[in-house]
Every structure is written in structure tokens, then in C-alpha cells.
Amino acid sequence: MESEKRKRFKRLATQRTNKVLQKLQVLGNCSNRSSYEYDEADVQKIFAEIDKAVKDAKARFHYPRKKSQFKL
Helix, strand or coil, rough: CCCCCHHHHHHHHHHHHHHHHHHHHHHHHHHHHCCCCCCCCHHHHHHHHHHHHHHHHHHHHHCCCCCCCCCC
């Protein structure tokens, strides 16, 4: 039997993953050169930032941040 935390994770992770994939598809629409003007540097900046965000998100699953308590 699945725990409530597992069910919530599956529901939210599915919804959020689908939102990210949909936004990437919308971003891909910007590649239409008859509607937009861009150069390779623009494309590199966009995908470097996306790659960094994916790397950061992935790292949080493998190396969760440890909450440190304040001490004097």
C-alpha cells in the first residue's frame, strides 16, 4: 500500500514534469526563423541556463540540502 507521501509525490511530480515539458515545447516555437531573429549565442545562453537548472534540480534529489541549525 502506497503511503500518502508517495501518492503526493507521484501526483505533483507528474504534474510539474508535464508543465516543464509543455514549456520547453513552447520555447521550441521560438526557433521559427520566419517569426523570430536570434543568433547562436542566444541559443547557447538559453540552453546553458536550462542545463544549469536541470543539473541543480537533479542534484537536490541525490544530495539533499542538510538543514543546519543555528548555533552560537
